[in-house]
Amino acid sequence: MSDDTTGRPDLSTALREALPAYEAPAALSAWATEQARRYDMEAHDASTTAPARKHVRTLSRARWQIAAALVCAAALGWAGATLRGVTHNGSAESQTPALSSIHIFARYCQGTSSTFNPAIAIPSNRGSRDA
Amino acid sequence: MVRRSSNVESRVAPDATTPAPKHASEHAPERGFERVVLPHLSAGFTLARYLTGNAQDAEDAVQDAIVRAMRYFHTLRGEDARPWFLTIVRRVCLTSYSVDYQARENSLSVDEPALQLIDDDETPDTALERSLVRDRVREAVDQLPPLLREAIVLRELQGCAYHEIAMITDAPIGTVMSRLSRARERLAVLLHGVVDMGDVA
Numbered sequence: 001m002s003d004d005t006t007g008r009p010d011l012s013t014a015l016r017e018a019l020p021a022y023e024a025p026a027a028l029s030a031w032a033t034e035q036a037r038r039y040d041m042e043a044h045d046a047s048t049t050a051p052a053r054k055h056v057r058t059l060s061r062a063r064w065q066i067a068a069a070l071v072c073a074a075a076l077g078w079a080g081a082t083l084r085g086v087t088h089n090g091s092a093e094s095q096t097p098a099l100s101s102i103h104i105f106a107r108y109c110q111g112t113s114s115t116f117n118p119a120i121a122i123p124s125n126r127g128s129r130d131a
Numbered sequence: 132m133v134r135r136s137s138n139v140e141s142r143v144a145p146d147a148t149t150p151a152p153k154h155a156s157e158h159a160p161e162r163g164f165e166r167v168v169l170p171h172l173s174a175g176f177t178l179a180r181y182l183t184g185n186a187q188d189a190e191d192a193v194q195d196a197i198v199r200a201m202r203y204f205h206t207l208r209g210e211d212a213r214p215w216f217l218t219i220v221r222r223v224c225l226t227s228y229s230v231d232y233q234a235r236e237n238s239l240s241v242d243e244p245a246l247q248l249i250d251d252d253e254t255p256d257t258a259l260e261r262s263l264v265r266d267r268v269r270e271a272v273d274q275l276p277p278l279l280r281e282a283i284v285l286r287e288l289q290g291c292a293y294h295e296i297a298m299i300t301d302a303p304i305g306t307v308m309s310r311l312s313r314a315r316e317r318l319a320v321l322l323h324g325v326v327d328m329g330d331v332a
Binding site: 008009010011012016017019022023024025027029031032035036037039040044 | 165
């Protein structure tokens with residue numbers, strides 16, 4: 001665009017005319033195209049053939065064992081507390097289920113579970129109360 | 132390297148050709164490198180040409196930039212890859228091709244097109260006058276400090292927006308505007324009577 005009054009080009013026009021924009025050389029374009037296609041093909045293959053890796057939280061073997069032991073303890077404790085409540089007819093309030101579960105789990109871990117008898121396993125203060 | 136012998140080969144690691152795509156699953160085929168980046172190859176080459184001052188270094192710099200762009204393609208956000216790619220080209224020129232922004236070692240080396248008439252109405256005299264104006268403008272741009280020259284080339288030649296120039300040159304947008312203003316003021320002085328500077332001067 002040139003100024004109508006002076007006939008001189010404005011700065012932008014003069015700059016664009018003086019400083020040409022260059023086309024990338026053919027050899028460079030060909031090389032870049034080849035590399036880009038190869039890159040895209042590898043990216044495409046990777047996205048379609050390889051299963052997308054999902055980030056799933058998994059526990060280690062040791063943690064699984066601990067978790068399983070805790071679940072067993074809770075279950076045994078609950079069962080023990082229930083049995084105790086049935087056996088002693090409601091006197092279970094003298095020992096909390098949590099404490100019962102700890103006692104039972106401790107015995108269980110000592111290997112007495114094979115001869116497990118809730119009536120023996122659960123210490124009771126009933127006798128002293130009765131006395 | 133596939134391409135003909137080039138001194139880029141010594142600078143780019145042997146395994147750097149076609150770097151393995153990182154996070155390939157993020158690259159949908161429709162967002163391929165070829166479609167997103169390669170349309171800006173000539174823009175990158177033009178910038179490198181003006182920064183390095185010669186065609187061979189520019190070619191090597193763009194080749195180097197392509198390899199780097201592939202490596203960091205996963206970092207590209209959005210579809211407009213031009214400022215992103217020009218940023219890489221500029222950094223390559225800066226780090227590998229001794230573009231010295233403090234000194235003024237590199238100067239413009241423009242392939243001079245043959246004198247030609249742009250339309251039927253133009254006389255040889257006006258064509259000659261146009262050629263002289265072109266020479267004067269080139270000389271004036273060549274006298275600009277590299278940072279100002281870079282800003283004016285990106286703005287006037289590449290048509291970059293201010294924020295794009297800021298991203299490419301890694302400078303605040305205020306600095307970019309200041310550089311452009313100073314570049315235009317200097318050009319106004321150097322090209323007084325040659326081009327119409329409007330209200331710049």
